[in-house]
Amino acid sequence: MKKVLLLAITLLLVNGCAVQAPQPTRTGPGVLLMAQADELAANGEHSQAIALLERAVRIEPRNGHAWLRLARLHVASGDLNKAQQFARRAMQFAGTEKMLKRACQELLDNVSQQLKKPG
Amino acid sequence: MSKKRRRRAKSKPPRQYLWLKISLLLVVSLLLALALYVLYLDQVVQSKFEGKRWSVPSRVYARALELYPQKPLTADTLLAELSLMGYQPSVDGMTPGTYLRNGKQFVVTTRAFRHWDSVEPGRSIWLNFDNQQLATLTDAVTDEALTLIRLEPVLIGIVHPAHREDRVLVRLDELPPKLIVALQAIEDRKFAAHHGIDFRGIARAAWANLRAGKVVQGGSTLTQQLVKNFYLGSERTLTRKINEAIMSLLLEARYEKEAILEAYANEIYLGQDGNRAIHGFGLAAQFYFNKPPQELTVAESVLLVAILRGPTYYDPRRHPERALKRRNQLLEIIWRDGLIDDQQAQTAQAATLGVTPRPNLGNNRYPAFIALVKRQLQQDYRDEDLRSEGLRIFTTLDPVIQQVAEQALVQNIKRLERQPGLLEGGVVVSRLGSAEVSAVVGGRKPRFDGFNRALDIQRPVGSLLKPALYLTALSQPQRYTLASLIDDAPLQLKQSDGSVWSPANYDHESHGNVLLAEALIHSYNQAAVRFGFTLGLGEVVETLHRLGIDKHIPPYPSVMLGSLALAPLDIAQMYQTLADEGFYTPLRAVRAVLNANHQPLNRYSLDTEQRVTPEQAFLVNDTLRMALRRGTGQSVAQHLPETLFLAGKTGTTDDLRDSWFAGFGSDYLGVVWLGNDDNSVTGLTGASGALPVWADIMRQINVTEAAAPQPADVEYVSIDAETGLRADSNCKQYYDLAFIIGTAPAEYAPCAGGGVKRSMGSFIDRLKGIFR
Numbered sequence: 087m088k089k090v091l092l093l094a095i096t097l098l099l100v101n102g103c104a105v106q107a108p109q110p111t112r113t114g115p116g117v118l119l120m121a122q123a124d125e126l127a128a129n130g131e132h133s134q135a136i137a138l139l140e141r142a143v144r145i146e147p148r149n150g151h152a153w154l155r156l157a158r159l160h161v162a163s164g165d166l167n168k169a170q171q172f173a174r175r176a177m178q179f180a181g182t183e184k185m186l187k188r189a190c191q192e193l194l195d196n197v198s199q200q201l202k203k204p205g
Numbered sequence: 206m207s208k209k210r211r212r213r214a215k216s217k218p219p220r221q222y223l224w225l226k227i228s229l230l231l232v233v234s235l236l237l238a239l240a241l242y243v244l245y246l247d248q249v250v251q252s253k254f255e256g257k258r259w260s261v262p263s264r265v266y267a268r269a270l271e272l273y274p275q276k277p278l279t280a281d282t283l284l285a286e287l288s289l290m291g292y293q294p295s296v297d298g299m300t301p302g303t304y305l306r307n308g309k310q311f312v313v314t315t316r317a318f319r320h321w322d323s324v325e326p327g328r329s330i331w332l333n334f335d336n337q338q339l340a341t342l343t344d345a346v347t348d349e350a351l352t353l354i355r356l357e358p359v360l361i362g363i364v365h366p367a368h369r370e371d372r373v374l375v376r377l378d379e380l381p382p383k384l385i386v387a388l389q390a391i392e393d394r395k396f397a398a399h400h401g402i403d404f405r406g407i408a409r410a411a412w413a414n415l416r417a418g419k420v421v422q423g424g425s426t427l428t429q430q431l432v433k434n435f436y437l438g439s440e441r442t443l444t445r446k447i448n449e450a451i452m453s454l455l456l457e458a459r460y461e462k463e464a465i466l467e468a469y470a471n472e473i474y475l476g477q478d479g480n481r482a483i484h485g486f487g488l489a490a491q492f493y494f495n496k497p498p499q500e501l502t503v504a505e506s507v508l509l510v511a512i513l514r515g516p517t518y519y520d521p522r523r524h525p526e527r528a529l530k531r532r533n534q535l536l537e538i539i540w541r542d543g544l545i546d547d548q549q550a551q552t553a554q555a556a557t558l559g560v561t562p563r564p565n566l567g568n569n570r571y572p573a574f575i576a577l578v579k580r581q582l583q584q585d586y587r588d589e590d591l592r593s594e595g596l597r598i599f600t601t602l603d604p605v606i607q608q609v610a611e612q613a614l615v616q617n618i619k620r621l622e623r624q625p626g627l628l629e630g631g632v633v634v635s636r637l638g639s640a641e642v643s644a645v646v647g648g649r650k651p652r653f654d655g656f657n658r659a660l661d662i663q664r665p666v667g668s669l670l671k672p673a674l675y676l677t678a679l680s681q682p683q684r685y686t687l688a689s690l691i692d693d694a695p696l697q698l699k700q701s702d703g704s705v706w707s708p709a710n711y712d713h714e715s716h717g718n719v720l721l722a723e724a725l726i727h728s729y730n731q732a733a734v735r736f737g738f739t740l741g742l743g744e745v746v747e748t749l750h751r752l753g754i755d756k757h758i759p760p761y762p763s764v765m766l767g768s769l770a771l772a773p774l775d776i777a778q779m780y781q782t783l784a785d786e787g788f789y790t791p792l793r794a795v796r797a798v799l800n801a802n803h804q805p806l807n808r809y810s811l812d813t814e815q816r817v818t819p820e821q822a823f824l825v826n827d828t829l830r831m832a833l834r835r836g837t838g839q840s841v842a843q844h845l846p847e848t849l850f851l852a853g854k855t856g857t858t859d860d861l862r863d864s865w866f867a868g869f870g871s872d873y874l875g876v877v878w879l880g881n882d883d884n885s886v887t888g889l890t891g892a893s894g895a896l897p898v899w900a901d902i903m904r905q906i907n908v909t910e911a912a913a914p915q916p917a918d919v920e921y922v923s924i925d926a927e928t929g930l931r932a933d934s935n936c937k938q939y940y941d942l943a944f945i946i947g948t949a950p951a952e953y954a955p956c957a958g959g960g961v962k963r964s965m966g967s968f969i970d971r972l973k974g975i976f977r
Contacts, residue, residue, distance in 0.1 A: 115273040115353035133810075137322040140639075140811050145271055145353075147638020148914075156811070174815045175788055181914055 116146040120155060132159055150179035150186050157193055170197045243451060249436060250455045258435075258468065259484075261801065262371055263596035265362035265578060267604050268641070268796070269320060272332070273353045274342050277872075280309050280334040282605050287313065289359045289604050291495030291561065299345070301327050302496045309334040312345050316497060318357035321599045321797035321805060325355045359604050362575050363481070364596075371478075375487035377467040380498050384486065384506035385466070386544050391510050391535055393427040397462065401428045401453035423514075428453045431469045475509065476516045483516075493521065495561040503549050504556035507539065508532045521560045529558055572654035573631075573647030574602050577774075577794045580660070586798060586806055595801030601641035601794050603634075606873070606906050610634055610644040611651040613901035618649045618879070621894055628887060630879045630895075631658030633777040634902065637872055639811065640781050640790035643906075645774075656882070659773045664863045664880060667767040667856030667891060668728045668837075669776055672783060673748040674765055675725050676817065676825050677740050680748075687722035687824055687942040688922075688929040688950055691739075693732035698762060708734050708766055711857070711890075720929055722942050725828050726836035728855065730766050737765040751816040753778040753789050767856060773876045776867050780876065783826055784869040786913055787817035820916045820945050826852050827943045830912075833868060841896045845904055850912035853899065855891025862886055864894030870907030875899050918946045925954035933957040 119142040126135040136159055142152040157172035177190040270286050272278075287304055298305030298312035305312045310333050317327035329345035342351045363371060377385070389396045395403045403426050410424035425433070432452045437445055456465060476483035476492060483492045489509050490498040501509070511531040512519045521528035533554055540550035578600050582591055610632045622628035632646040647657035656662075678685035693716040697707045708730045710716070715731060716723075724732040737745055742760035749758055754775060758764060774792070782789045790813045798806040829852035833842045837855040845851060853868015864879040864887060877895040881887055887894065924942045925932035929950065932939035936956035942949075953959025 113352065114275070115271070118352045134322065136810055141271075141322065143811070144636075144639045144641070145273070147636075168812065171788075171812075171814050175813055178786060178788075178819050178916075179914075 114146070116142045116149045116152055120152055123155060127159060132163055135159055148179045150176045150183065153179060154186065154190055154193070161193070161197065166197050166201055170194065173197065243455070246448065246452050247455050250452050251459065253436065254456070254460065254468065259372060259374070259471065260370070261374060261595035263364040263594065263598060264360060265364065265575065265598045265600060266358035267361045267600060267602040269358040270356045271353065272339060272342055272356065274339060276339045277337060278339045279337055280311070283311065283332070285605050285608070286356065290357060299329055300500070302500050316357050319803065320355065321799050330354065358599065361571050361600070361602055361604070370482045370484050371488055372471055372485040373487035373491060374471055375485065375498055377463055377470065380470060380486055381501050381506050383503045383545065384501065384509065387507050387510045387535065387539050390539050390542055390544055392430070396427050399426055401457035402426060402450055426453065427469050428457055428465055431465060431472055432456060434472050434474065435468065473513055474516060475512055476520065493560045502553070502556065503545060504532065504553035505559055507535050507553065508558060511535050521558045525558055570652065571602060571607060573651065573657050573659055574607065574645040574794065576647070576657050577642060577645050577660060581793060581795050582798070585795070590806045593800055597799045599796045599798070601643060601796055603643040606634055607644040609905045610646050610902050613898050614646050615649055615651070617898045617901065621879070621889060623888060627881050628879060629658055629882050630877065630898065631662060631773045632898065632902070633659050633773045633876045635777055635781060635792055635874050637784050637869060637874060640785070640792050642792055642794045643873065658878065662772055662878065663770040664878065665768050665858045666771050666776060667858045667863065667865055669854055669856035669865055669867050670749060670764065670767050670769065671725060671728060671733055672825050672829060672854060673752055674733055674737055674740070674745050675721060675828070676821060677745050677748045678721060678736070679821050679824050682945045682948045685721060686944055686948050687720065687828060688924045689721045690718040690929045691721055691724055691732050691736050693717060693719050693724065693729045695731055696735055706763070720924065720926060720940065722828050722831070722940055723926060726832045728837050733765045734762050737762055749779070752782045767858065773878045777874060777876045780867045780869060780874055782816055783822055784874050786819045787815055787822035789814045789816045820919055823913070823916055823919055824943050826913070829854055829868065831940070837892055838896055840892055841900045845900055849904060849907060851903055851907070855896060857890040860886050861888050861890060864889040865891050866895035866899040868899060870903050871911050872907045873903065875902050919943050920946050920949065922949040925956055928954040930954035930959055931957055
């Protein structure tokens with residue numbers, strides 16, 4: 087049993103080191119660009135906001151938050167199909183972030199409901 | 206004749222004042238004609254001066270380098286980028302366009318640049334590199350930590366309008382004041398005072414020329430020079446001289462001195478770059494010194510004034526002594542006139558010419574990439590928008606990666622070719638996530654704008670399509686897993702022409718029942734064709750389309766073995782979808798296009814579509830990782846660092862004509878093709894030809910070392926190679942395979958103690974599984 091435990095701990099440690107997927111840091115370039123994009127989006131400057139978020143995912147391709155924001159902007163501009171795809175991508179990068187996952191799921195549910203509506 | 210006149214004189218007696226009247230009439234009509242002519246010239250002067258004065262070619266930019274703390278980047282890579290941008294080393298790195306390097310530390314002062322989405326101010330920054338990354342990034346003046354800045358993009362091409370004049374338009378206030386002062390002192394002392402023509406200047410020049418016995422001074426004012434270049438040709442006739450004088454007077458009468466001077470500064474011819482004519486101080490500053498005009502020193506400004514009298518004769522690159530002599534003569538005149546002080550004069554006199562090596566612009570530096578840009582522009586933008594002039598096209602080219610890819614291809618081709626000059630190749634590199642194309646190499650001569658093998662060659666792709674076959678199976682997780690056993694027995698197929706086709710494995714052996722994963726890892730052909738029939742060829746073709754192969758694919762069994770002819774770019778699109786974990790994003794080379802007024806043309810924004818579930822993509826990618834490390838790619842992969850996440854597939858065609866490799870790492874995807882243009886035998890397999898090229902590129906550009914995260918509902922289980930059941934270390938050969946949770950086999954292989962106690966039920970198996 088001791089051996090098994092030791093093995094489990096070692097495996098955990100090894101795994102912990104091996105999977106160092108770049109998590110969006112709290113103060114990184116992604117965060118900065120998202121804050122700027124939020125401001126632009128609040129002022130209705132959607133295409134500028136999209137440009138900044140695209141820059142963010144270019145720098146951090148696995149930043150689920152940035153993908154989700156893109157999805158939201160596509161909802162706002164009425165492109166629901168695109169929004170759905172971007173939200174799926176965001177979901178994929180959500181990993182263990184429950185809040186982000188929930189936000190993605192909410193958006194996906196919303197969008198698929200709207201897409202189901204006739205006309 | 207004389208008889209006639211006499212006769213006429215006889216019949217019509219001479220009237221009084223007749224001659225006077227005729228003369229008067231003549232004078233009046235001449236004056237009228239002259240007035241009309243002046244009016245006409247005035248029209249010409251106005252319409253061209255006020256209309257669009259110049260056609261400005263479009264400029265193509267590489268991607269701008271983003272800098273932020275913790276960015277994977279080495280000091281050497283930054284240096285390569287800075288030198289491509291024309292930044293020069295200096296004592297403190299504190300003037301725009303210069304840097305100071307001290308080992309792993311840099312001080313760089315960037316230039317302001319108007320990007321397509323925002324303006325990036327110029328500033329002095331301090332960078333510190335450590336452990337393959339940019340460790341710290343701070344403002345060199347305020348010491349404030351910076352989160353993100355963006356360098357200016359490297360100019361990679363110029364797309365000309367109909368004629369070959371090139372210029373970068375500048376405003377007068379963008380030129381260094383000393384340049385303006387020197388220009389007037391040398392070319393037109395009375396510019397501020399005269400009305401277009403300087404008669405005293407003409408007399409003085411004539412006298413000077415007479416005394417010297419040759420032309421040493423010109424008497425033309427700047428206005429006359431502008432008129433000559435702007436409106437008139439270069440022929441030396443009296444009519445032209447008269448036109449020049451009239452138009453100069455008109456121009457001066459109509460416009461401010463500043464407007465005339467600014468037009469002159471943009472019009473003047475200052476050099477030649479192949480078939481590209483260098484006009485204006487803005488472009489000349491870039492052409493000779495690789496910097497914007499604001500950054501010109503006194504010596505450099507005066508050199509440009511020195512050149513304009515004879516850009517060929519005083520070409521500072523071809524005739525540096527002549528150029529230096531004339532520059533210093535002019536410096537002396539300016540100093541004597543009191544326009545620069547002693548200190549400035551001394552420094553300038555002592556300065557070297559400072560011209561950079563001839564920039565290799567035009568479209569010859571990255572012709573293969575520019576070809577892709579042109580193609581996508583035509584696809585995605587309106588023709589009429591593209592025809593307008595002065596566009597700024599922002600592309601996705603990464604010049605550093607491009608350089609890595611070019612070197613890898615050229616060096617390996619030289620090493621591998623059997624017959625000098627015959628072997629060719631093509632490379633496409635793209636970024637994961639955004640699907641932006643970072644590099645395109647079209648052949649062994651990357652500067653040669655010839656046949657583009659990365660985009661245009663159509664060659665059978667060998668085993669590169671096999672991942673689509675197995676992906677088709679794995680899309681039915683309840684039926685197939687990586688542990689499913691499939692048959693690799695030989696087979697014979699009768700073709701429509703009556704002949705028999707018997708696909709064989711590369712090692713000419715049959716391997717009986719093999720794991721689905723093994724069939725991909727070792728690229729078994731017999732298993733692939735058989736399995737294709739089991740799944741349905743139409744289904745596999747459908748998967749290929751979903752992955753992004755946009756062509757008609759006939760559902761023939763030979764397609765499983767890659768008889769389909771494609772270009773490296775097509776393969777890149779297919780593998781991009783796999784690498785992006787099932788999300789299809791069209792590969793793109795253009796980010797944005799701005800017109801001359803900085804307004805973006807209709808842009809198509811980033812697009813993405815889920816075509817395969819992340820779990821299914823993960824299973825295939827994980828197997829491709831093993832194919833590289835343990836299977837067909839092993840020979841080369843063993844020299845790659847274990848810490849790098851890399852996955853990929855070889856492709857080899859019949860008789861060893863085409864050699865392919867497609868695969869990806871943590872950040873980038875790469876596709877390499879090698880073959881002969883005449884389609885003769887190269888003797889190369891995918892592993893011996895294209896793979897070393899790919900490996901050379903990938904190990905240099907994939908730096909984050911982090912693989913795509915494992916989806917939550919995927920687990921790893923050890924599988925016995927013989928039975929496809931769970932294995933343990935007692936089994937002779939086993940693989941750790943990925944499974945969507947709940948789909949892995951529950952039973953243990955005999956080598957792992959299974960089979961015998963099968964009746965014990967699965968409870969103990971599960972228990973074992975937990976601790977494994």
